[in-house]
Amino acid sequence: MNEIDTKAVEEKIVETLKTVYDPEIPVNIYELGLIYNVQVQPDGETNIKMTLTAPNCPAAQSLPQEVQRKTELIEGVKAANVEVVFDPPWTPEKMNDSAKLILNIL
Secondary structure: OOOOOHHHHHHHHHHHHOOOEOOOOOOEOOOOOOEEEEEEOOOOEEEEEEOOOOOOOOOOOHHHHHHHHHHHOOOOOOEEEEEEOOOOOOOHHHOOHHHHHHOOOO
């Protein structure tokens, strides 16, 4: 079995996640701080921990599915397991500076 360059695949995943947007906020989910962890195994199994801006978020079903679908399209990813967690809870402090700038919070 061929092992993949896990670091390179993780970088591709992060770039891909920057194309996924919360439908109510004009900032991608990565810069919003909704992605807590991306871990790629040498065999291509991928685990992503993410959260939502609120437990009752209208995109609670669609966002994790979009993350999984787009991640599985990346070369080297065998399967994407997306886990939605609420601990620690998301807060605006988790956003990076560019997200805060877009949302006029900086």
